[in-house]
Amino acid sequence: MTDLLRVSVEEHLAVSTNVLTGLGVPEGPARDQAELLLEGDLRGHASHGIRRLDMLAQRLRSGAVHAAARPTSTWTTASVLVVDGDGGLGPPVARQAVEELVAKVAETGVAVAAVRNANHLGMLAPYVESMASAGVIGIALTTSEALVHPWGGTRAMVGTNPLAVAVPVPGEEPVVLDMATGQVSRGKVLDHAARGLPLAPGDAVDAAGVPTTDAAAAVDGAISPFGGPKGYALGLILEVLVATLTRTSLGENVRGTLDPTDPSTKGDLFIAIDPTAFGSGAAAVASYLAALRATPPAPGHGRVLVPGDRARATRATNLADGVPVSQRTWTRARQIAADVPERH
Amino acid sequence: MTDLLRVSVEEHLAVSTNVLTGLGVPEGPARDQAELLLEGDLRGHASHGIRRLDMLAQRLRSGAVHAAARPTSTWTTASVLVVDGDGGLGPPVARQAVEELVAKVAETGVAVAAVRNANHLGMLAPYVESMASAGVIGIALTTSEALVHPWGGTRAMVGTNPLAVAVPVPGEEPVVLDMATGQVSRGKVLDHAARGLPLAPGDAVDAAGVPTTDAAAAVDGAISPFGGPKGYALGLILEVLVATLTRTSLGENVRGTLDPTDPSTKGDLFIAIDPTAFGSGAAAVASYLAALRATPPAPGHGRVLVPGDRARATRATNLADGVPVSQRTWTRARQIAADVPERH
Numbered sequence: 001m002t003d004l005l006r007v008s009v010e011e012h013l014a015v016s017t018n019v020l021t022g023l024g025v026p027e028g029p030a031r032d033q034a035e036l037l038l039e040g041d042l043r044g045h046a047s048h049g050i051r052r053l054d055m056l057a058q059r060l061r062s063g064a065v066h067a068a069a070r071p072t073s074t075w076t077t078a079s080v081l082v083v084d085g086d087g088g089l090g091p092p093v094a095r096q097a098v099e100e101l102v103a104k105v106a107e108t109g110v111a112v113a114a115v116r117n118a119n120h121l122g123m124l125a126p127y128v129e130s131m132a133s134a135g136v137i138g139i140a141l142t143t144s145e146a147l148v149h150p151w152g153g154t155r156a157m158v159g160t161n162p163l164a165v166a167v168p169v170p171g172e173e174p175v176v177l178d179m180a181t182g183q184v185s186r187g188k189v190l191d192h193a194a195r196g197l198p199l200a201p202g203d204a205v206d207a208a209g210v211p212t213t214d215a216a217a218a219v220d221g222a223i224s225p226f227g228g229p230k231g232y233a234l235g236l237i238l239e240v241l242v243a244t245l246t247r248t249s250l251g252e253n254v255r256g257t258l259d260p261t262d263p264s265t266k267g268d269l270f271i272a273i274d275p276t277a278f279g280s281g282a283a284a285v286a287s288y289l290a291a292l293r294a295t296p297p298a299p300g301h302g303r304v305l306v307p308g309d310r311a312r313a314t315r316a317t318n319l320a321d322g323v324p325v326s327q328r329t330w331t332r333a334r335q336i337a338a339d340v341p342e343r344h
Numbered sequence: 345m346t347d348l349l350r351v352s353v354e355e356h357l358a359v360s361t362n363v364l365t366g367l368g369v370p371e372g373p374a375r376d377q378a379e380l381l382l383e384g385d386l387r388g389h390a391s392h393g394i395r396r397l398d399m400l401a402q403r404l405r406s407g408a409v410h411a412a413a414r415p416t417s418t419w420t421t422a423s424v425l426v427v428d429g430d431g432g433l434g435p436p437v438a439r440q441a442v443e444e445l446v447a448k449v450a451e452t453g454v455a456v457a458a459v460r461n462a463n464h465l466g467m468l469a470p471y472v473e474s475m476a477s478a479g480v481i482g483i484a485l486t487t488s489e490a491l492v493h494p495w496g497g498t499r500a501m502v503g504t505n506p507l508a509v510a511v512p513v514p515g516e517e518p519v520v521l522d523m524a525t526g527q528v529s530r531g532k533v534l535d536h537a538a539r540g541l542p543l544a545p546g547d548a549v550d551a552a553g554v555p556t557t558d559a560a561a562a563v564d565g566a567i568s569p570f571g572g573p574k575g576y577a578l579g580l581i582l583e584v585l586v587a588t589l590t591r592t593s594l595g596e597n598v599r600g601t602l603d604p605t606d607p608s609t610k611g612d613l614f615i616a617i618d619p620t621a622f623g624s625g626a627a628a629v630a631s632y633l634a635a636l637r638a639t640p641p642a643p644g645h646g647r648v649l650v651p652g653d654r655a656r657a658t659r660a661t662n663l664a665d666g667v668p669v670s671q672r673t674w675t676r677a678r679q680i681a682a683d684v685p686e687r688h
Binding site for chain 1: 495501513625626
């Protein structure tokens, strides 16, 4: 086990924000990025947490991320927002797009934002949750480096292409899906390889395309799509859908998340739908969710969950107990902060 | 093996159309429904083929399907179409909605149709393909009877909730996803039970919620979500999304596809997005798809496919060789046709 520290929300935000502003990012965008790193750690996804600060700092120093980006956005129709992030950090560009969508759907019922030239978004759930908290159904898609093999193929050619959806539920928390279309994350493969732990059958293939549970072999291979051919088909159609609407790269041409110097060539898509545009008389969602949560669990399982339940509980625990960060990651983050000139 | 007949497209359409018009359905809607039954058999999905004619005839006779339905549709905003199918057959209602969406997106860039009070759609792929053939990205969702257990649960509480997406590709066929979120279809479980064949591990659970490969035990149990917890989460969010926007039923309250007398309480959602609203400069989709199809297959696999490839090939073969229909299904369809008064 890695040594896990508990740090305060304020410390966590301060370290990230100071590094980013020290590297020339204005206060507002730095705060947006810092909050997304915080959300990764709060939800127990360290690979989307402050561990990424190192890569972000390298990318800012190399110019792959534009510290002083001036994103532009244009409503090409009443419902379509085309956004160019100007090479800036992902979270401020995406948050601005989501805000514009939420303001617009009250009038149009549905609106779509296509984002290009912006960097890594971090967790997708916070974007769709912010739409849901405004009473709006949110969908978020993004492409990623090719890490997943096509079904029946041997090489990584498809992104992990996550999908997030939040549906507001009157009177209670929204249902929130946030999942990648790979069976495991690249972070887990690397982590298991470093610690000599096996993967589960079906998680990955080796460099020859043969299924393996050896994490070290999987590092040079590819992640398997979740759910076999259906998960491959889902991941692929999301890749094609996002690339088509954002006019960005596909497959092995998607770059700029995992390396310090390449410009980001992925795309992001956000869809907002206002349920009030669809008529009155609500579906009985709350009682359905209650029935799901109350159904008897199968042998060997805990209680049945609704998408979003686990992340919400983990986040609440970590808000109370302190943000979990590994000793190594926290030491590294503070070291980066010390190396960066303080902004004044 | 069942005896497989090959019938002509004309015969297939004529039998269905005559039954439907004989039971009071006007010519146009009858033809729409007949074409969707044909597409099921042409694509090798007998459960969505003319085998359904029996149930449709029973539902028309009982009044659960309204033969002379007068669907209504209203644009509540410039981009939102709310459709009430008046209890009519699913395909004519859905085709009309899709046509209205395609006409609209040239102006709005995105449009959504929410359909309630319409019957079973059949295969979803033809609806999104018709959008793609107009250069428009199509998404189709529909809810179904609760046949799938929640992850970690024992009882069927979630629909098989299929998802179809077609993305047009300049200069070639579209990429077409059409998949249910259950690991197997109810039709396959029933078929294997009738023939004494086993299911695959992970396909289903028995009445106690214990995983089983015994198809007869699975008939009284539930289908498993594809891909474990992720597939469950996907199926569930689609159920909640569709029910919220169509204001229809959820879980065990979804009725009217598998029985002869219950009104249809499921909902359908169609989304159309016009790529030309998102700016010029196309993504390199065609060369990406070519690279996928050309990648070396993994040991034990045939060549890598792109979603839609297999269905397209199967359909072409069956158009050339004749529509495959089991002897029993064809005999039953002709018997129903003989029992129905000819329309004049």
